[in-house]
Amino acid sequence: MHDTMSNSRLPRRESVSTQEVRQSLMRPLNERFIKTWRIFWGHRLGRVGFVGLCILVLIAVFASWLAPYGQSELTADALAAPGAQHLLGTDHLGRDILSQLLYGSRISLMVGFTSAFISAFIGVIIGATAGYYGGWADELLSKVTDVALMMPVFFLILLVLTLFGSSLLYVMIIIGFTIWPSNARLMRAQALTLRERTFVKASRLLGESNLNILWRHIIPNGLQPVIANTTLQMAGAILTEASLSFIGLGDPNLSSWGRMIFEGRGYLTMGWWATLFPGFAIVITVLILYFVGDGLNYIMQPDRRSGGLS
Amino acid sequence: MGVHADTSPLLEINNLCVDYLLDQSRDGKERLRAVDHVDLRVREGESLGIVGESGSGKSTLAKAILRLLPTNGRVSGGETLYKGRNIYALTREEFRRLRWAELAVVFQQAMNSLSPVHTIEQHLVDIYRVHNPGASRDEVRERGLELLSVVGLDKQALQSYAHELSGGMLQRTMIMLSLICAPSLLILDESTTALDVITQNQILDEISRLKEQFGLTTVIISHDISTVSETVDRVAIMYGGRLMEVGSVDQVLRKGVHPYSRALVHSFPYLGDTRQRIEGIPGAPPDLTKEHSGCIFVERCLDKREICHQEVPPRVDVQSEHYAFCHYPVVCQREVQ
Amino acid sequence: MLQFIIRRLIGLVVIVFIVVVLNFMLMHLAPGDPISILAGVDHPSQTMVNQLRAKYGLDQPLSVQFKRYVGNLLHGDLGRSIIYDQPVSKLIGQRLPPTLLLTLTAAVVSLVLGILLGTWSATELGSRFEGVISTVSYTFYAMPAFWLGLMLMLVFSSILDILPTSGMTSSRHSYVGLMHWLDVAKHLVLPVTTLILIETPVYYRITRTSILQSINSNFVTMLTASGMKESTIFNKYVLKNAILPTVTMFGLRLGYVITGAALVEIVFAWPGMGRLTLDAVFRRDYTLLMGVYLAVSISVGLMILITDVVYAYIDPRIRYE
Numbered sequence: 001m002h003d004t005m006s007n008s009r010l011p012r013r014e015s016v017s018t019q020e021v022r023q024s025l026m027r028p029l030n031e032r033f034i035k036t037w038r039i040f041w042g043h044r045l046g047r048v049g050f051v052g053l054c055i056l057v058l059i060a061v062f063a064s065w066l067a068p069y070g071q072s073e074l075t076a077d078a079l080a081a082p083g084a085q086h087l088l089g090t091d092h093l094g095r096d097i098l099s100q101l102l103y104g105s106r107i108s109l110m111v112g113f114t115s116a117f118i119s120a121f122i123g124v125i126i127g128a129t130a131g132y133y134g135g136w137a138d139e140l141l142s143k144v145t146d147v148a149l150m151m152p153v154f155f156l157i158l159l160v161l162t163l164f165g166s167s168l169l170y171v172m173i174i175i176g177f178t179i180w181p182s183n184a185r186l187m188r189a190q191a192l193t194l195r196e197r198t199f200v201k202a203s204r205l206l207g208e209s210n211l212n213i214l215w216r217h218i219i220p221n222g223l224q225p226v227i228a229n230t231t232l233q234m235a236g237a238i239l240t241e242a243s244l245s246f247i248g249l250g251d252p253n254l255s256s257w258g259r260m261i262f263e264g265r266g267y268l269t270m271g272w273w274a275t276l277f278p279g280f281a282i283v284i285t286v287l288i289l290y291f292v293g294d295g296l297n298y299i300m301q302p303d304r305r306s307g308g309l310s
Numbered sequence: 311m312g313v314h315a316d317t318s319p320l321l322e323i324n325n326l327c328v329d330y331l332l333d334q335s336r337d338g339k340e341r342l343r344a345v346d347h348v349d350l351r352v353r354e355g356e357s358l359g360i361v362g363e364s365g366s367g368k369s370t371l372a373k374a375i376l377r378l379l380p381t382n383g384r385v386s387g388g389e390t391l392y393k394g395r396n397i398y399a400l401t402r403e404e405f406r407r408l409r410w411a412e413l414a415v416v417f418q419q420a421m422n423s424l425s426p427v428h429t430i431e432q433h434l435v436d437i438y439r440v441h442n443p444g445a446s447r448d449e450v451r452e453r454g455l456e457l458l459s460v461v462g463l464d465k466q467a468l469q470s471y472a473h474e475l476s477g478g479m480l481q482r483t484m485i486m487l488s489l490i491c492a493p494s495l496l497i498l499d500e501s502t503t504a505l506d507v508i509t510q511n512q513i514l515d516e517i518s519r520l521k522e523q524f525g526l527t528t529v530i531i532s533h534d535i536s537t538v539s540e541t542v543d544r545v546a547i548m549y550g551g552r553l554m555e556v557g558s559v560d561q562v563l564r565k566g567v568h569p570y571s572r573a574l575v576h577s578f579p580y581l582g583d584t585r586q587r588i589e590g591i592p593g594a595p596p597d598l599t600k601e602h603s604g605c606i607f608v609e610r611c612l613d614k615r616e617i618c619h620q621e622v623p624p625r626v627d628v629q630s631e632h633y634a635f636c637h638y639p640v641v642c643q644r645e646v647q
Numbered sequence: 648m649l650q651f652i653i654r655r656l657i658g659l660v661v662i663v664f665i666v667v668v669l670n671f672m673l674m675h676l677a678p679g680d681p682i683s684i685l686a687g688v689d690h691p692s693q694t695m696v697n698q699l700r701a702k703y704g705l706d707q708p709l710s711v712q713f714k715r716y717v718g719n720l721l722h723g724d725l726g727r728s729i730i731y732d733q734p735v736s737k738l739i740g741q742r743l744p745p746t747l748l749l750t751l752t753a754a755v756v757s758l759v760l761g762i763l764l765g766t767w768s769a770t771e772l773g774s775r776f777e778g779v780i781s782t783v784s785y786t787f788y789a790m791p792a793f794w795l796g797l798m799l800m801l802v803f804s805s806i807l808d809i810l811p812t813s814g815m816t817s818s819r820h821s822y823v824g825l826m827h828w829l830d831v832a833k834h835l836v837l838p839v840t841t842l843i844l845i846e847t848p849v850y851y852r853i854t855r856t857s858i859l860q861s862i863n864s865n866f867v868t869m870l871t872a873s874g875m876k877e878s879t880i881f882n883k884y885v886l887k888n889a890i891l892p893t894v895t896m897f898g899l900r901l902g903y904v905i906t907g908a909a910l911v912e913i914v915f916a917w918p919g920m921g922r923l924t925l926d927a928v929f930r931r932d933y934t935l936l937m938g939v940y941l942a943v944s945i946s947v948g949l950m951i952l953i954t955d956v957v958y959a960y961i962d963p964r965i966r967y968e
Contacts, residue, residue, distance in 0.1 A: 147662050152902040152947050154909075155924070155940040156669065162928050162936060163677035163684070235789070242791045243910055247928055261794055265914075268797060269805050279794035286789035376872055409874030422865035425884045427891075427962050436883065437873045471963050487873075 046295015118176025123183025131191025190222030557632030761850020784848035
């Protein structure tokens with residue numbers, strides 16, 4: 001082919017080692033991460049959320065040091081109002097509310113992370129497969145996703161837990177298995193766009209197997225919206241677990257925040273603190289996750305300016 | 311080519327400067343100068359083409375004329391006169407009456423210029439009623455059908471939605487809509503860019519015909535110098551927000567004196583071209599957020615000298631109505647073929 | 648358009664079928680045998696066992712059982728509730744209307760309120776105040792429905808005593824006609840308000856974002872260029888475009904609203920499906936629970952269908968999917 005780019009000033013290189021290529025790809029990755037971090041930090045809500053999340057995780061990890069009383073320690077003071085001895089009062093069995101809240105954070109975070117992770121795993125695989133392969137696979141999987149999206153899954157969860165038992169493990173698994181559709185949709189949209197990109201087409205031409213392409217190119221590059229969605233899913237999972245506990249389907253051996261409300265419900269007028277504070281804990285945790293999600297969404301928008309250039 | 315020898319031009323742009331204000335905290339810069347001291351005249355019945363690469367400021371210029379700049383856009387100097395009246399001195403209401411009835415525009419990407427949930431007819435009726443309040447639906451439909459046949463569309467198009475029409479049909483629809491209130495000046499901003507070559511030619515032919523038929527004055531904005539040159543009388547070449555050269559098509563393209571104009575023409579093949587090699591213009595467009603003390607084209611100019619870095623090039627009049635902004639215009643050279 | 652509706656109806660049938668299949672599968676996959684699951688007791692009497700066997704064909708191959716099961720359903724037979732000792736279909740027939748009343752009232756009021764607030768916010772509000780409203784709306788959206796219900800009940804019923812604590816009608820009086828409906832309305836206030844406080848933020852947010860996006864669309868530029876008044880552009884063109892994501896969201900939220908309604912019903916002893924569900928879970932009445940799941944799925948499916956049709960009416964692009 002006749003070279004028409006005589007103006008090109010690029011020096012001719014004989015060969016480039018894999019090492020050099022890898023290095024040249026890594027540098028932008030680190031720089032990109034730092035740049036992305038700076039943008040995230042510039043977003044007020046995201047900042048607040050991130051700090052809050054760190055505090056929550058610390059509370060969960062150090063709960064046993066922070067809590068003034070033991071995890072299920074029964075004191076003689078049943079339904080005591082908030083005061084010096086018990087900062088947030090006690091419940092009908094004499095357990096210190098503050099300590100219970102601190103220990104409960106472990107359950108909430110665990111439910112959040114695990115359910116969201118399972119959901120992301122299932123959703124990403126289904127979405128990437130549907131979007132990348134297209135054809136009948138896409139049609140089938142999309143129909144399945146749409147159906148799952150529209151069903152009132154809470155009642156299905158009730159059915160499953162009633163039949164199989166309601167240990168925390170089952171709760172986390174079943175929640176994860178019912179909330180994946182939103183992730184699938186996001187991933188599918190990404191896969192649809194990505195499969196038209198030159199580097200994907202090039203990989204196919206080079207003979208890379210479809211599975212390889214999915215695993216190494218499509219999924220990693222399409223993960224961004226799923227990650228932002230995951231924080232929302234965590235929030236949703238925590239709320240769902242609370243609702244399940246309220247119906248009596250939470251793990252009876254663990255005092256999750258939802259369970260605390262369930263147990264305190266009968267004493268609402270006499271000991272309102274037993275239901276008020278666990279609710280606060282849920283609201284604050286969910287809010288923190290919303291804020292982080294907002295920040296993550298913000299860094300993903302290409303057009304962040306108001307009144308941009310046209 | 312009915313150019314009327316009127317003394318006062320229909321559209322007059324004097325020393326116009328347009329800036330986009332930037333968010334300093336986020337972008338670190340204060341403003342972007344998109345249009346820099348531009349002077350243009352368009353006579354009634356004339357057709358002017360404004361040519362430039364992306365970022366040359368041509369679209370911003372169009373928006374400035376139509377008072378359609380976004381919220382962070384500012385006219386920071388100069389004036390725009392339509393029929394002798396300063397456009398920006400008019401109140402919003404006064405200018406609103408000029409819109410469409412005198413000044414109309416056809417944008418690129420016709421698909422996005424229409425509401426996806428309203429039929430073409432609904433657009434037509436509502437736009438017509440802006441300047442003819444109380445007009446009956448039948449009246450508007452009649453006028454619409456007239457224009458549809460002029461642009462070569464079936465009456466079925468009226469009942470359609472934007473997504474049901476092809477690119478070419480959409481563009482014709484936009485042209486039809488632009489003519490509904492019989493404007494005097496029609497601006498076409500990259501209106502054929504998104505189309506295939508065949509449709510492009512068809513549309514340009516239509517526009518030429520309409521120009522004759524309705525006595526329109528047109529301003530055609532494009533990056534594609536070769537197609538534009540077939541439809542317009544005069545050409546203005548812009549780069550980096552500034553004018554490079556202005557003149558008739560023959561003057562600028564065959565006898566161009568500005569290095570940029572010459573390089574542009576050079577970069578297109580033509581029938582009968584015997585060249586072995588086609589040269590692009592090396593380099594990249596300038597950063598318009600910075601101040602430039604000399605000629606804006608200096609970084610990419612192959613004929614540059616010392617003074618080009620230091621002083622803004624003066625206006626050099628080659629002939630009447632043919633001028634360029636260059637320190638060393640290439641005059642008296644053999645014609646560029 | 649008709650084709651669109653038919654296609655969506657078929658989709659609904661498919662969903663209901665899937666729910667039926669799920670119910671059937673779970674019954675057989677769960678620990679314990681179907682008989683004790685259906686009977687609800689660990690050692691059912693021989694007569695009961697025989698009855699169940701005959702009715703569901705439990706000694707026959709699965710495919711036959713499934714046919715029997717579907718056959719029963721199509722006749723309206725959802726089984727018999729163990730707790731209440733009544734046909735499940737009858738119980739659902741009694742309890743579904745109050746739930747739908749609560750759900751639809753909350754959903755529609757939230758939608759309208761959210762749209763009004765979102766529109767006002769997009770057009771009038773400065774960014775400083777918007778931040779406050781945004782945070783407040785986020786906070787409500789973060790609340791568990793049942794907890795908010797409890798708190799509202801605590802404040803307005805227990806402490807302030809201006810609204811009834813529970814039930815749908817006054818137990819002390821029995822009204823008829825208009826007075827009856829006013830009584831119902833009075834009892835409806837707290838449960839509905841709980842749901843509205845949680846749902847409205849969603850519609851507020853999406854309407855606001857959608858309108859802001861629409862205002863920056865290219866077609867708005869074009870209409871401005873034509874000299875059309877801002878108010879006309881906004882009322883006729885922007886709103887119709889901006890409402891679309893909100894309508895989509897309405898369809899997606901219906902499942903959540905009915906779930907929230909069930910929980911709130913438990914708090915306020917509203918005589919709807921929520922109470923039924925609670926009892927069924929507590930006493931392991933699987934037949935009842937499966938019936939509830941089916942009924943709720945059909946209800947939500949129908950509501951989503953209607954929403955889709957409304958959406959297609961507004962947006963012509965969707966009619967050809």
